[in-house]
Amino acid sequence: MILSIDVQLQYRLSQPTDLLLQIEVADQVDQIVRQTRIDFSKVENISRIAADDGLGQRIWLRANGLFQCDYSANIQIDRPVTDLSALPATPPHQLPGETVRYLMPSRYCPSDEFQTFVAAEFGHLSGGAQITSMRDWIERSFQYVPGVSNAQTTALDSFVQRQGICRDYAHVLVTLARAATIPARFASVYAPGVTPPDFHAVAEVYLGGAWHLVDPTGMASSADIARIGVGADAASVAFLNIFGQAEFVAQSVSVQED
Structure with a gap:
């Protein structure tokens, strides 16, 4: 199974705000990340930390104004169905x-x-x-x-x-x-x-x-x-934690089988 994933997030921040993002697929034996890309609007800080149980990563960000994130990935799933x-x-x-x-x-x-x-x-x-x-x-x-x-x-x-x-x-x-x-x-x-x-x-x-x-x-x-x-x-395991005030603007998530 091959999945193509596309995600867009937009929030409006009224002042410099810390964000903790977790939307990237974790690279594991049963789900291999073949291609991936993540882009942000202008941010003051980007740093990665380990997520719970060492499965995947979170990204610390600090942003102001209109925050936008675009994420895309191509994932190979190799996981048999178990009874x-x-x-x-x-x-x-x-x-x-x-x-x-x-x-x-x-x-x-x-x-x-x-x-x-x-x-x-x-x-x-x-x-x-x-x-x-x-x-x-x-x-x-x-x-x-x-x-x-x-x-x-x-x-x-x-x-x-x-x-x-x-x-x-x-x-x-x-x-x-x-x-x-x-x-x-x-x-x-x-x-x-x-x-x-x-x-x-x-x-x-x-x-x-x-x-x-x-x-x-x-x-x-x-x-x-x-x-x-x-x-x-x-x-x-929220996809986005916002440590401050934010206005939701737009969000889209697309997951397609290739």
Whole structure:
């Protein structure tokens, strides 16, 4: 699978402002960046730092006035589709250290409040079969409705409302998985076929000794997804953090299969 990605961002800044950007695809064994380019309008500073779990990079910028970013990339995805239902869970005492933080509740994923529900609804299953059942339950029970959630919406809010966007779907699956003692993290990604075209969000779960992408919206297959970054939830892997005031001007995201 070859993906061509094009992104344009525009914001108006009223004074010098620090920005933290994470929109570039991470170069990994299962997703090779064949070509890439990123251009900015006039900025005072550009510096790169490692992102969470060493997956990808963030870019510190300082800009003023009209800020514009243009990013394009050509990505080769080489990731076979795995039958999640056949994968075992790793007993907690055998989990590697880097996965432990993804068992814990986080800002948008209060997994400790879902343990009773998960035991009642999914307790007869384990491992990948449990995750598959959770994914199917979310896709079946939720409605994809833009505009009903915001930056404060948690998995608990989405669970009650039974609607949201990809960010909310991913938060719910991450939360349910953690409540079942399966490490799960939030992944910011690109994927073709996302409607409306935009940055996409999915979950990653730790099963059978490896991380596996899972899209509870049903829009994307793991074989078609290009990771940007991962974190405990959306708060730690936003595509743009603005440390000041900014006016949104325009945004476009295009992901095409070549």
